[in-house]
Amino acid sequence: MLEPFFKNYFNQSLTKYNSQVDTINNFGPMLSNLSDDEIRQRVQILKQKLLSNKNEADIICEVFAIVREATFRTLDIKHFDVQLIGGLVLNDGQIAEMKTGEGKTIVALLPTFLNALYGKGVHVVTVNDYLARRDAETVGRVHRFLGLTVGLIQEDMSPEERKQNYQCDVVYVTNNELGFDYLRDNMAFTQEEVVQRPLFYCVVDEVDSILIDEARTPLIISGPSEAPTQKYLQTSQLARVLQKNIHYIIDEKNQVVKLTDEGTLFCEQALKIADLYSPSDPWISYVLNSIKAKELFIRNTHYIVNVEEEVIIVDEFTGRTMAGRRWSDGLHQAIESKENLPIQDESQTLASITYQNLFLLYDKLSGMTGTAKTEELEFEKIYGLKVIPIPTHRDVKRKDFPDLVYKNQYLKWQAIANECIKMNEIDRPVLIGTTTIEKSELLAALLSEYNVPYRLLNARPENIESEAEIVSQAGCRGAITISTNMAGRGTDIALGGNLESLLKVKLKKFISDLVSVDFSTVLKSAQFDEFLVSFVPVFETFGLSKLNESSVREDLLEYLNEGIIPDRSDIMDFITAYNSFLKERAAILLEEKTLITKLGGLHVIGTERHESRRIDNQLRGRSGRQGDPGSSRFFLSLDDKLLRLFGGDQILNLLQNIGLEDDAPIQSPILTKSLESAQKKVEVYYFDSRKQLFEYDQALTMQRNGIYSERKRVLEKESLRDWIIEYGERSLYDITLAFSTSTNLTLDKFFALKTQELLGMPYQVKWESAKGDINVLLNNLKHQFQVSYTLKEAQLEAIEPGIMRELERSFLLQQIDFSWKEHLQKISALRDSIRWRSYGQRDPLTDYKKESYSTFVTMLNRIRHQVIYFIFRSKITIDFE
Structure with missing residues (x-):
């Protein structure tokens, strides 16, 4: 039954889980009497029920009870009732707000195991490599105990390792690696290069950090650009002499820089140019970035400079460095110039996606954090996620x-x-x-x-x-x-300290010194006594995993596998001595925690x-x-x-x-309230900016999904012949339609040249041949296209069998990628300029959607035309030397 304090704390949103928690608890005595193998057999039975479309609600309680029992047997931790509630909330595709120290990591075990039984793969997303590795190694034991496979994605993994790990039932991965793997998969040239499976279910740890804080910055895969770097040096020197409030104005709240009229004139004279805003030779973005680098981006606050003379971004929310990440639109180069560092070439976007749209690709999404209620509106508006506060196990x-x-x-x-x-x-x-x-x-x-x-x-x-x-x-x-x-x-x-962490650090350091020393001798030495004494401040009674002989052995075996210590039988003597020492020191360690508790x-x-x-x-x-x-x-x-x-x-x-x-x-309470009011204003401002980013990216998302779906079909389809035929016929229809709706009677010559160029025919098709019936002309053109394509295929296949299928796939992927890259550049320029439409009493977002769609349609037409054009002009050169 639920604890009395928990029942008193129940709010309306949690009441529905009351009976489920009772049912889970009722399974406990029965499961505790089963052997490990018998529990695994029950897992297989439940899995078959799920796969045979059995209602999940009928088996969820037993699955949660099994995970609870497995966690106790593996980690010596038993889920509290509030943690079971958290698991049920996550399984319902919602956000569980659980305070720090309430055990969110083991709560995630419950829904991830249940959803992993579907065999489609489950992702647990964390904010850094360390947490992903830690969770995969520790709580991942529970999944492995129950017969599931556990994968881990780390920054330095090869594509082969990534693909192998993504095939596992439960995958621990960081948000960065997940996003970039998704983008790379949609730039792959063969199906073998794709590492991820379709996105099924995801639990996001620190969900507010990833879906709120990180949502302002899109993930971008970039390539080299031909933009000049010399301009950054000139504008950086210029920014040093420009004066605040005379030549430019800083809006620190909104992180915006504006040149005054005097500043604009001064810059044009200093740079010896007629117009800062000239479309043919724009300087304004370089000047503004150099001023931003000078005023708004501070060393050791927003970035650091490492020993390799690289500007490394510091995440304002986590305090961690973001190696490999660069500010876009030339800002990073402006900061490099400011710091007198080598300026790396500006990059060009090849693929991008926001975290908002990435995580919305999952069939089911959930998250957990200690602080989500303040952003409840944003979670619901953008992600469709409700925030459910979970009561603490003990009163705060x-x-x-x-x-x-x-x-x-x-x-x-x-x-x-x-x-x-x-x-x-x-x-x-x-x-x-x-x-x-x-x-x-x-x-x-x-x-x-x-x-x-x-x-x-x-x-x-x-x-x-x-x-x-x-x-x-x-x-x-x-x-x-x-x-x-x-x-x-x-x-x-x-x-009093975290015993597990201290154990690993000190154990590794101590054992690393034993490679060339006789182990049995060390066990009797003063060095060993000193090592044991270092564990006085900590002990297992602090609510952590039980440190018994098996857990210590696992740590030692881990070090053995790393080649740190030799594999010797007298290690068991060390384990025995270590456990004996811990038992002797139990009372002292408990006093340490009690003393700190009394101090407050x-x-x-x-x-x-x-x-x-x-x-x-x-x-x-x-x-x-x-x-x-x-x-x-x-x-x-x-x-x-x-x-x-x-x-x-x-x-x-x-x-x-x-x-x-x-x-x-x-x-003063009044002062505290005014501070909170100021924070709310900032939060509203950032929410509006993220909402605007999301709305603008929504238009691009539809296009991105269309392009990526097209690429996926190209990779999966064995023969693309029918596809190319359809491309050709559609291209002919586009050309015919364009000329048929034109009132210019002199276009006949251009129509003939256009169709001849597309089809690669030795003769021209005259517009008059249609004799007023456009459908007749179009059918003739389609027939001629199929004949021409068959002849081209026979010509190439005679020289190199199978070459036509390779050319079709290669040209399709190349043109899709090249056109999409150009499209992203055009959309970026459109988004930067569209906001000025508001001064003309027009809605920038509406105009953006219309024009981006028009640009997208034009891009699709060009892809079709280009693919046909290149295939008809393909030749095989034979070298007889």
Whole structure:
């Protein structure tokens, strides 16, 4: 039965799952008495029922109960009732909002296993390679235990490895790899190059990060462009001398740069050109990008420069570097020029898709996160997904203190440092969230001056390597952790430390030293005792996986497979000694957690309000997991970006009027509400921009789906002869229709030349031969085309059997890809210019849809004509040497 507190917490949207949870629980005693093989046999029976179109509702409870039992046997974790509810919500194609530490990873096991039984493949999408690999290795054990195959897609995998992994029942993959694999599949030249299966069911982890934050940036596969790079050098030098508010105006809220009349004249004189906006030699985009690079894109905030002298984008939402990603439309080149780095060639879009339209391709989509309710409207409007908040297993005991607002940055950072010192004196763990690399290092330097120990996690490569270990140990006694962002870190912060993470790090380090040393000798050494002592702060009682002999053996075998240690039988002696030590230290480790709990748990400090409330909530949510105590407080200043843009001057005037001391902070519920109001304004603005991007991309999506479907049929079809015949007949119809509707009587000559060029005939067809009947002329042309095509086929096949089928496929794919690439360029230019139509009292979106469709139809006609033209002019050259 459901726990009493859970029943009291039930809201209307969850009540319908009440009876299902009871049924799942009722299966428990029966399943616990079955052997492993008997459970796997039941899985096969359930699978056959599903495949024979048995109603899913009749077997879902038993499937969930089996996964629950398998998870307990494999990971020693048993799903709570609230986690079962989360699984049911996900299976219904909705978003489950579950707080940090509530076990979203094992919740995803329930719907993914059920849907994997259909045999169509299920994707679990995460935000980075580390999380995908971790989930595939750990919770993937449950799927493997029940007889399913588990795949993993990583950045450095070959196409062959990707295809093999995509064929698995459950695939763990990042959103980036999923999107780029989809685009690459639709650029493939053979069916063997396609790696993905049709998109069936998907669970998106950190769904708000992927479907909301990432939705502003489309995925783009690009190729080299012939655009010049010299212009970036000239405009970068020009931007250095241009003056703000004289030559240009910055709209920081909307991230827009505008030249003044004086600025336009100055630039034209400096560049020695007549018109910045000339269509034949445009300069305006280069100038604006150089100013944006100077004013809006800051080093160590929006990007870093690595040792290879490359500009690497820093994700503002996750704090991670985005290697391989580049800003489009020349912005990246402008920043390279600003930093005096080698300017890479500008790229040209070959294929693109937004995450919004990518994930809408799935038959069923669901997601989970700790913070989705603030974006509920967008999820429902764009994705058709409802957000269902799931109650916590235990009541949240975290205290969220009111924000403290200081007059300037100096006072704010001083207050934060003092707060860290105060917490460090009582050994209470502290997590500090900063918005940029620069500010995280500023605080680190300040704490170093006070001799306060800390650990730093930001986008710099040297810190990323130890990310999981830093985050997992942020709850240790006296730990102070500075992080640029806590979204999608994927590792729980458990009070006292995360045993599994610490085990892997220390075990690997210890064992790596044993390659050339006798193992049995080491077991008796002081080095081994020191190694065991390092596990004093942590233990299995912190709600993590049970560390028994088998789990340690798995870790050791993993290292053996990596070639780190030799395969020796005395490893079992190590396992025995290790487990013995853990049992002896149980009481001490429990005291460690109890002490931190009495101190108040993890204290979270926010150094600035983010534009999105979700990011702030994610930071707060790191404290108070699973009923643990905790607290949070934000330290702000009047010159923080959000306050500066949304009312900082008014607050400063208020301070001066009431005569508040300079170093005294403001703590007011009214101020907190005004901040939240400012965040809502920013969220609405970004929602509107994402909605606009989605609406404009919808027109392109219909075209993209048509082109990609055409390509897919080309790859799958063995013979394209009938297809080419249809192309030719359609082309003849287009030509005939165009001339028949023309009132120009002098076009007869052009009609004859056009048909002769298309069909490659040695004679011309006269328009008068139709004698007024267009259908007669068209039928004659179609007949002549089929004869000509048959002759061309016989000519080529006589020299090289099978060559005609290869030419048909090759020309079709080449022309589709080339024309689509040109089409994307035209659509991009149209989208950039169409917004000016609003000044003429016209709807830009309506005009965009009409003109993009017209351009698309023209492109399809050109593809057909070009394919026929090239096939008729194909020749085989024989070299007799």
